Amino acid sequence: MSQSLALETLSLNGRSVRYVPIADIPGIEKLPYSLRVLLENLCRQKAVRHADVDQEIDSLLQRKVGDGITFYPARVFGQDILGLVMLLDMAALREGVEAAGGDASRVRPQVPIDVIIDHSLQVDSWANPKAADINLAREYQRNGERFAFLRWCSSNFDGVKVVPPGKGIMHQLHIEHIGQVVWTEEGKDVDLVYPDSCVGTDSHTPMVNGLGILGWGVGGIEAEAVMVGLPVAIALPAVVGIELTGKMNDGVLPTDLVLVITQKLRELGVVGKFVEFFGPSVDELSLGDRGMIANMAPEYGATAVFFPIDDAALHYMHMTGRPQEQIDLVEQYSKVQKLWRDPAAPAPVYDTVLKLDLSSIKPSLAGPSNPEDHLDLDTAAQSFPAHHQKIAGRPYDPQRAVPVEGEDFVLNDGDVVIAAITSCTNTANPANMMAAGLLARNAVARGLRSKPWVKTSLVPGSQVTADVLERAQLQDDLDVLGFNIAGFGCTTCNGGSGPLPANIVNAIESEKLIATAVLSGNRNFEGRIHANVRAAYLASPALVVAYALAGNLNVDLTRDPLGKDQDGKDVYLSDIWPKSAEVQEAIHGAYDRDLFIERYAELYDGGEPWDALARESNGGHYPWEADSTYIRKPPYFDGLQREPAPVANLRGMRPLAILGDSITTDHISPSGSISLGTPAADFLLSKGVEQKDFNNYTTRRANHEVVKRATFANIRLRNKIVPGVEGGVTKVMPEGEVMRIFEAAQAYQERQVPLLVIAGKNYGCGSSRDSAAKGPALLGVKAVVAEGFERIHRTNLVGMGVLPLQFQDGTNADTLGLDGTETFDVKGLEENLGVRSQAELIIHRLDGSTQSVPVIVRLDTVEDMEYWRHGGILPRVWRKYLEN
Incomplete structure (x- = not known):
């Protein structure tokens, strides 16, 4: 698409705004609505940023699935776990840039950031009228230091808003209030409007897709790149259309429908794909139904589950208290841009279609x-x-x-x-x-x-x-x-x-x-x-x-x-x-x-407990506490060189774990209680923290020492290197001594032995937690070889400089007879590294024999290659700030 794109004017109730038109682009009627949002984003990059994206626009219009495209979300949305860690890394980055002689004032969010404190609540009290008050007080008592850091960020980083605890869950607040559907960017003379969009540091971010807002979950690492003005790089997704017919029977509830959809889409295989719903019975779904269906996107592996804007969206915006002016803007803009779902119009063309009769749903x-x-x-x-x-x-x-x-x-x-x-x-x-x-x-x-x-x-x-x-x-x-x-x-x-x-x-x-x-x-x-x-x-x-x-x-x-x-x-x-x-x-x-x-008029008012958490700013630097067991300055910028090391093959890796199918990020980095006898518990006890104050793994992720010790510490993990044993243990080779995974990794690091992890299908499914990539990286894992990766986790691995490698179909740890005594090399990185290039996994067995196995290097975009070459997104961003 080589022609220029001129901004056009939209007049609304005496107000004029500008927009980048896409309605007259040939073939747009056949595009799924979610791809129309991506198309507008690319066209806006060309018209406003003057970016050279013609090839990306052509790839999208021609539906070249797998081609790399760039996407600039309007904002970043997060919770107090990954959102906090994201801002923690930003605070450390600011100091790291300054220490290297760079301009620390440039280190600030380039897009709006909303962080909702909602992931720290525990049900300590229940079945009594005072339970909510008791639990909120305990939440502050346990997490005051974490909350104080977030409050400090809202005062020291422009564009960061933090919702205090006790208000609700991020995704429900998102769909009920924060999501705008159409975003307005203030201009010098006239405002620019475009589709609201976001990336979120939680895998259930797609819930807002139910309101016609394109957004998906990313790890905190990728969100940090967006914060500093870099685009999200994705492979153009295939789009699955779900055709709905019929009507649900009396007494059947929306959850019943959602669980059936989850089963069917996991069976179909939609990892990394977009999903859209169409057909005569879309109108049978309330906005609440749509939000539930979209919320479950990570449960079936989809990137986004998009419902186009229609009358149901406008009705919901009205019910939830959005200003009428905003509702009118959403209606007029979406109609003029062909982003409005007209039930009478022909359906877009989808890569795959699945039919679902709502009358077939049962409790x-x-x-x-x-x-x-x-x-x-x-x-x-x-x-x-x-x-x-x-x-x-x-x-x-x-x-x-x-x-x-x-x-x-x-x-x-x-x-x-x-x-x-x-x-x-x-x-x-x-x-x-x-x-x-x-x-x-x-x-x-x-x-x-x-x-x-x-x-x-x-x-x-x-x-x-x-x-x-x-x-x-x-x-x-x-x-x-x-x-x-x-x-x-x-x-x-x-x-x-x-x-x-x-x-x-x-x-x-x-x-x-x-x-x-x-x-x-x-x-x-x-x-x-x-x-x-x-x-x-x-x-x-x-x-x-x-x-x-x-x-x-x-x-x-x-x-x-x-x-x-x-x-x-x-x-x-x-x-x-x-x-x-x-x-x-x-x-x-x-x-x-x-x-x-x-x-929602009092959304940001946390009352006296919140106000009491105010902290002084030290020249824009957070006042780190050396003895803190919650907030620690991360080590990711320590010892970095201004230029990345040359790409090199991987040699002499030992397997830290050999795992099966559907290893979730909970298996890799658990979120529940910290049990006695685990490395994290031992660490906290050594710091004088009593068991009653352990809190849980989730709330300790701003301390990299806990993140390391939590890695593969799930009590239900099954590591094939130690068959028949449940929990986070492995064998240190060549001795074969059984020990906890953290101590084993420490032993390997002392010997300067690099590590890898071997796994089956759907590796990293579940939550979008970056600790599931940060932890292995901190333990010395250089590569993960799996039969398949969940989208977010693969991106997180790349973002931490861990190389994702994929077995070819039919090959896995069992067919190769791996038991953990082997060492591994990866060849072909120096010679022909490219997007989804092929490499060789060389297996050195205990009997002296070797075997070469072809693997796919899962660097899916040019940006992936760049990040991995730098050792991850954070080093790349650090070097970016030092370039000028």
Whole structure:
């Protein structure tokens, strides 16, 4: 596309704005809407930045999947874990540039940054009216130093806004308030408007795709590059179209639909792809439904799950309190740019089409350890014995009962010890929350109560959700069942489920019971929900309530009674399940625009606890505390040379771990509690931190010493170098001594032996945490060889200078007979390094033999090559600031 692009004017209610037109570009009607947003971005680069992107525009218009393109997001969106680490690296970068003689004043965000403090809440208190206040106070007590750093950043970095704790979950706040749909950039004479877009330091950032905002999750490392003005480099994605027909049956909830979609798209294979929905039944989906579907993008591996702007988006913007002027701008701009979804218009052309009949959706769960492990509700109880056998390694015995000290009940395998209504995935959807509240009301009216061994909690994604439940007069009934509001933030699905009673834990561990959790979250990976829970199931909020009443996964909710009413009659789930019409009536009576306006007017007001965290600025430098166990200046700029070392082949690597399929970032860098006997626990104890103050791995990621010790420390990790053993251990070769992975890596580093990791399919699936790449890099891992990589984690590895290598189909650790005694070289990097070039993995075996295995170098773009050559994004950015 060699012709020039001239800005055009859009007049709206007496106001004029400029935009880069794309509506008349030939072939745009056939482009999926998400690609139209990328096209506008490229055209704007050409018209406003005067960038040479003609080839990228042609690649997009010709749908050359895999070609590299650049994307400049409007902003960066983050939470207090990766967002904090991102800003921590920025603070260290500023000092590193100054120490090298550069201009530190240039080190500042080039795009707006929003950070939401939402990932530090734990359910310490539950099932009581003061739970939310107690948990918020404990959150400040544990994390005051971390919060103070973020507050300092909001005062010392232009363009950084921080939402205090206790306001809600980032993705729900994003879709309800922060997302603008159309972005306005102030100009000298006239403002420039373009599609709102973002990258987020959380893998569930695509939730905002449900509102027509293109955004996806990246690691904090890649987000830092965007912060300093570099583009996101991506391979042009294939776009999968999901054609929706039919209508969901009465009583079926949005979560049921989402879990089916997760299963189908994981089966289809959409890693690294965009997904869009079209067809006559898109109009059947509320904005809440769309946000839920898009939120689950990382669970099936998609980069983005895009719903174009339409009347539902405008209605939602109005309901959530957006100014009418902004709503009018969104409508007019999207229509003039052909970004508006017209149900009567022909569908775009998709690379793959999957059809889904909404009438086929049934009530469902997903478990015991992956979101794609779909189960129709009527098969869940029959499936549990097989799950038990796989997890426990022994047959399920329904008669096996364990007494609980001080209680008049016993525990059995399959007992639900955690029932949590949690996560923006579900609480942002009015239908889900009203259904849960109505079910609770009906259950209480029949005299049902939650089982006494169940830890119940309700943590809405925004304060508005709590207001709505109160207004609908449903919170009192939820309270009776133990679902008192325990706070506002990301809890159980992020490992913040808090403690179980000691007598419950003792009963579980004494006989190794397979205790279960049911949660309305988006993730249930091994070891994530709670250390004493071996099986976790995702479900709608209403089914969470139902399982709290039932108390065990072996209760068939479709056939077995939940209990008896006051008259001694059996009560079945079908007796108390609300009708769809009741749910809609409750929604219309409770949700109101004014509730959103009132709550979000005080979004940035954290009150006295927040104000007390103010810190003095030391010439723009953060006042580091040498003895801090939370905030440590990172080492990534120590000893850097102004020029990167020449590209060299890798030689003499030892395997630190040989792993199987679907190794999640939780396996690599766990997010849950820090258990005694782990390297991180030993480190904290050595610094005088008592066990009660360990907090969790998630909140310690701004301390690289903890990040190193947390790497591969997941209690459920299975390393084939030490078969039959569970946990973060390996063998140090050539001696074969078994030790914890951290100490093994330390031993190898002392010997100056480089390391690699070998894995199966979908390596790095799950959360977008950069610690899962930073940790291995800090331990000396130079390469990861896997059968396949999840998109975000592959990018994070490159961003930390760790080389991702992919086996060819049919080759893996098992077919090669690897046991950890081998050493490895990688040849071909010096000779022919290129985008997705081929290299040789040379295996040196213990018997002296060698084997050469072809591998694909997963540097997918020119920018990937540049970052890896520099040793990662951070060194590249540091050198960039020193170039002038």
